[in-house]
Amino acid sequence: MKRVSYFADKNYKIGEVDPKLFGSFIEHLGRAVYTGIYEPEHPLADEDGFRKDVMDLVKELNVPIVRYPGGNFLSGYDWTDGIGPKEKRPTRLDLAWRTTETNEVGIDEFMKWAHKSNIEAMLAVNLGTGTPKEAGNLVxxxxxxxxTYWSDLRIQNGQKDPYNVKVWCLGNEMDGPWQIGQLNAEDYGKKAREAAKIMKWVDPTIKLVACGSSTAEMPTFPEWDRVVLEHLYEHVDYISCHRYYENLGNINDFLGSFADMDHFIKTIASTADYVQAKNRSKKKMYISFDEWNVWYQKKVELKDWEIAPPILEDNYSLLDSLVFGGLLCTLLQHVDRVKMASLAQLVNVIAPIFTQKGGPAIKQAIFYPFYQVSNFGRGVVLNSLVESPKIETNKHGEIPLVQSSTTYNLVDNTLSIFALNCSEDDDFVLDAQFRSFGQVKVIEHLVMDGTNLDATNTFETPDNVKPSQIDSTSKTGDHLEIKLPKMSWNMIRLQCES
Incomplete structure (x- = not known):
């Protein structure tokens, strides 16, 4: 059995995990809102129409912050359509997704759901058809x-105390021709700067996210990010980035998606650092990776102008969950720069939680790696040294067959090792050393693997793909030997005794 050398030291750190790294995203898209988080007719709906079974799964994922209300939907959205008595709210055409928006759920309903779900809101302002003044009005x-007019209107609508939303996105994917009100970098930078000024004049305590490149494939990447930051560097706290991955037929390329994400983050960080140097600024720009996931961008034939049609409802496989785990490791490896991230999305739309209208909610295969890293990947990320065999891919060049990340939680003195074995042929032994931690004891080793990489969870077989506990460790001197099965995602939790 092939061996992978692994070494971790408590003093060799990348950075501390910001809990916002495990955020997610709810957009008025498909069934994310209607029959997703909100379904008043459902037998498990609460007094406000929110599905309690979905809320329980969201809490299980330990999601700290959720981005709302878009997404492409945002750039044509008038937030005032979604406030006040529901019977007086207008029904609108959503041009982004060619659906009909009833506005039954708006800002007040979302904030109520977020409060009930123990979630902080990351709100986004419309800088497509919207104006900087309207952004300030929302704040x-x-x-x-x-x-004041707008704050008293909130009180009139039933919310006496301010929501105190602290994180705000300045638009969405404004570089994209698919976006309503697309702008070039110069025009977006100027418009976003004026919105930022007004919003921070209303509330100086808020944090702002500038709209970065929507994908690395854009011909303007990373020039867009440079120009935008030159306008906004001293006005914002984060630059956003979006990246999705899908299996295009080459399994090694798909498994190696983590390498692409790594390069993408480094490019954005270096672009931001260039602007910092050019501006002679002492401020470090951080990254909000506020859209990421595995997404099969296939077309679905639907009628125009339906209400909450089943759009982008990917059914995730075991293979998808392995790739997803590798992406999580990359996010952890960049916690020094990536301070926030939003898994896109949370319910039904390319999501870990999937619901049936009037029926149950199930966990998709990607639910489990996210749950594990969100709950046990807190604390400090260690710069662990891993010597892994490598493989050549068509898309990413040479990649390691073992992608891993390690966190150390000082509160309970535990280590969590997350590891993806990309090899189709070989089990590996992780030959691990933890000398600075003294004696370590295995709490659990959970693995996701199997012979059928296309296996999925369905309403009929909701537990078809899930982690299993294995006993795969042995002690040799001061080394811990951990078996990583071929084509597997692993979480190994260790109790440190020193």
């Missing part, structure tokens, strides 16, 4: 105490 509505 006033959500965050100002009272005695």
């Amino acid at each position: 006033e509505y959500t965050n100002h105490p009272g005695n």
Whole structure:
């Protein structure tokens, strides 16, 4: 059996994990909202129409922050359509997804759901058809105490205390020709700067996210990010990035998606650092990776202008969950720069949670790696040294067959090792040394693997793909030997005794 050398030291750190790294995303798209988080007719709906079974799964994932309300939907959305008495709210055409939006759920309903789900809101302002003044109005509505038009309207609508939303996105994918109100980098930078000024004048305590490149395939990447940051560097706290991955027929390329994400993050960080140097700024720009996932971008034939049609409802496989785990490792490896991330999305739309209208909610295969890293990947990420065999891919060049990341939680003195074995042929032994931690004891080793990489969870077989506990470790001197099965995602938790 082939061996992989592994070494971790408690003093060799990448950075501390910001809990916002495990955020997610709810857009008015498909069934994310309607029959996703909100279904008043469902037998498990609460008094406000929110599905309690979905809420329980969201809490299980330990998601700390959720981006809302878009997404492409955002750039044509008037937030005032979604406030006040529901019977008086207008029904609108959503041009982004060619659906009909009833506005039954708006900002107040979302904030109520977020409160019930123990989630912080990351709100986004429309910089497509919207104006900087309208962005400031929304901040006033959500965050100002009272005695003004917009804050008093919030109070009139039933929310006396301010929501105090602290994180705001300045638009969505404004570089994309698919976006309503697309702008070039110069025009977006100027418009976003004026919105940022107004929003921070209303509430100086908020944090702002500039709209970065929507994908590395854009011909303007990373020039877009440079120009935008030159306009916004001292006005914002984060630059956003979006990246999706799908299996295009080459399994090694798909498994190696983590290498692409790694390169993407490094490019954005270096672009931001260039602007910092050019501006002679002392401020470090951080990254909000506020859209990422495995997404099969296949077309689905639907009628135009339906209400909450089943759009982008990928059914994730075991293979998808392996790739997904590798991406999580990459995010952890960049916690020094990536301070926030949003898994896109949370329910039904390319999501870990999948619901049946009027029926149950199930965990998709990708639910489990996210649950594991969100719950046990807290603390400090260690710069562990891994010597792994490599493989040549068509898309990413040479990649390691073992992608891993390690976190150390000082609160309970535990280590969590997350590891993806990409080899189709070989089990590996992780030959691990933890000398600075003294004696270590295995708490659990959970693995996701199997002979059928296309296996999925369905409403009929909801537990078809899930982790299993294995006993695969042995002690040799000061080494811990851990078996990583071929084509597997692993979480190994260790109790440190020193």
